[in-house]
């Protein structure tokens with residue numbers, strides 16, 4: 685079963701200086717160590733999505749012969765249905781489909797550069813509301829910013845650093 689492993693391996697001192705329980709989640713130094721029990725062998729490749737790990741980061745590139753198979757944190761989270769971010773939109777009205785497309789477009793752009801940043805699921809079953817779960821803490825903020833640019837409304841962002849989790853909300857009065 686899934687356990688919260690997100691904050692292990694995070695003893696490096698620079699993080700202490702930036703310690704914020706609910707702050708902005710945009711900085712690149714927050715590393716998702718979900719289900720990672722030891723330092724990853726380099727190179728490693730994800731046997732589910734094909735991303736390759738080397739030089740301390742995941743990339744979309746063919747893996748070298750000597751790479752070891754494993755699962756990347758994003759695929760672990762997808763398999764466990766255990767998101768690192770949730771965007772909740774309320775007051776979407778007739779814009780629901782358009783907003784789903786906006787979120788997907790943001791995902792495409794983000795994922796091309798950052799293989800671990802993906803949409804996990806979009807729940808559109810409730811009237812006037814969308815809930816988008818993600819595998820990472822960056823994509824929710826990117827989606828929130830895009831929503832604000834396109835539709836205005838009010839965006840909030842809460843980042844729980846200790847649990848590597850971000851919650852973004854967007855709301856507009858009809």
Ligand SMILES: [Zn+2]
Nearest residue numbers: 730733756759
């Ligand atoms: Zn993967």
